[in-house]
Amino acid sequence: MSIIEEQEVPPEVPHIQRIEVNQLQCLRVQTARAELLIAEQGAQVLRYQVFGQEPLIWMSEEAAFEAGNSVRGGIPVCWPWFGDLMRNPPEVQALHSGGRLPAHGLVRGIDWLLMENAIEGDTVRLVLSIPPVHESPSLRHLPPGLALRLEILLDDRLHLKLTTRNDSEQHVALSQALHSYFAVSSIHNVTVDGLEGCRYIETLEGWAEREQKRPLVISSETDRIYLDLPPQLAIRDDGWNRRIFLESSGSTSAVVWNPWASKARRLSQFADDAWQRMLCIETANVMEDLVELEPGAEHSMGVTLWSEPLGN
Template sequence: MRGRGGTPVCFPQFGMLGPLPTQHGFARNRGFSLEHKTDSSCTMSLTYDGQGAAGSFPHPFTLHVTTSVEGATITQELKVSNTGSNPLPFTAALHTYYRVADISQARVEGLKGVSYRDNLQQLKEEHEQQDTIRVEGEVDRIYVNAPSSIKLVDEAGKRQLSIEKNGFPDAVLWNPWIAKAKGMADFGDEEYKEMVCIEPAMAISGPVNLDPGATWVAKQSTTASQL
C-alpha cells in the first residue's frame, strides 16, 4: 500500500466522535518513543501534556502501545494513563488493516444479530442479518457491543484470521471501495481489492471518562491459520 497499513492508533478520538476537528484524533500522527523491546515484543509510548498543537484537547495522558508475537498470534495492547488532575474523556480504536488476496473472495463471520451504526447513512442504526458478510461496495460500520471473537476468512489466500478483542466493546468494518479509494492520496486506486479493516474500538459505546491517576487497558489478538 502507498501509505496505509498495519495498525494506526485512533486516539484520543475515534472518527469525529469527540471535540477534535481531526479525524481519529492526533496520536497516529505523533512520534512515539521506544520504551522496551525483546525478540518478540516492543512497547512504544506517547506522552501528551495537554497543550501544544492539540491544545483544543486540554487533557494530559500517557499512551502505551505494546505489540507481541507468539507463534501465529500477534497481540496488540493499548494502555492509557490519565496524568492530569481532571477526568480524561476519550474514544479509541486499533485501526487494523488486513491484507486479503481478493476482497470478492473474503468474508467476515461472527457479527450476525449485532446492531451497527452505518457511517454511510449518518450513523443510522441497523441490525446485521447475515451469518457471512461479503464486502461488495463501500462499507463503514460500527458494530456496537460486538462479540469478542470475529473471523476473517481469506478464501483466495487460503487462510483464516481469528480476531479476539478484550476491553474494546465495539468493532468497525471498513473498506473505501472504488470512488473513495481514488480520492485518498495515500491509498492506491486499486488497493481496496486487497484489504479490509476490522477494528476493535471504544466508539459508540464510549467515551471513557478516566479518573485522574487511573489506567485503562484494552487489547486484540489475531491468529492466522491455513484453510
C-alpha cells in the same frame, strides 16, 4: 512496489534493529517464525507476516512514509478520538477545546518513545509511549498527566495492547481504535464471521442503526460501526485458504471499512484498485463504548491477531 525491503530468510535467533524507511525511523523485529515492522512515528505497525505465508497486514503500494503524515495501511493508532471529532459523543468532544482537529485524533503523526524492548526465547516485547503531553506541541491542549502507551508482543501471534492512564486532575472521556488494515486475496473472496446479531450504525445512510443478520459480505463501499461485539471475529478468505482471527479485550465495538472503487480514486497514498486487496476491521472504543477515566484510573484495549488454514 513498496519501498520496504522484504526479508526472505528467517534469522536463527530473534532480533530487533532500527532501520529507515524513507523519512521514518522504524523497528524491525524478526523471529524464526515471523517479521514485524513498526514505525516510531505513530507507533504504527507497518507489516506483520509469517515467513512463507501471505502478509496478514496490508500496506499500500503507494504509501509515502513521510514525517508528520500517517502512512496508508498497517495499524495506525487513533486516539484520543476516532474519526470526525464532531461525530463523537459530547463527553469526548468536551475534552478538546482548541488546536487542530484532524480525523482520528492526535498521535498518528508524532514520534513515540521506545520505552522497553526485550527478547525472551522466541518472544519479542516492545513498549512505546507518547511523549508527555505538556512537552508536545501537538498534544498541549490535552490535560497534563494523560499518558498513552502501546505494548507489542510477538510470539506465535501478534498481541497489541493500548493503555491510557489518567494522572490528570480531571475526568477524561475518549474514543480510540487500532485501525487495522488486513491483507486479503480479493475483497470478493471474503466474509466476516462473528457480527451476526450485532447492532451497527450505517454511516453511509444517515447513521441509521441496523442489525447484522448473517455473516458480512463486502459488495460495495462499507463504513459501519458495530456495537456489542463478541470477543472474537474472523475474516474468512477462500482465495488464500485462510481465516484471520481477531480476539479483542477492553472493547465491544469495531469499525468495518472498505472504500470500494469510487472512493478509492479520491484517497491519498491509495492505488485505484487497492480496495480489492484490503479490508479494515478496527478494534475500537467508539460511540457508547467510549472510555471514561477518573483521575488515577487507566484503561487497556487490546487485540490479538493470527491466521489459520481453512478447515482447522
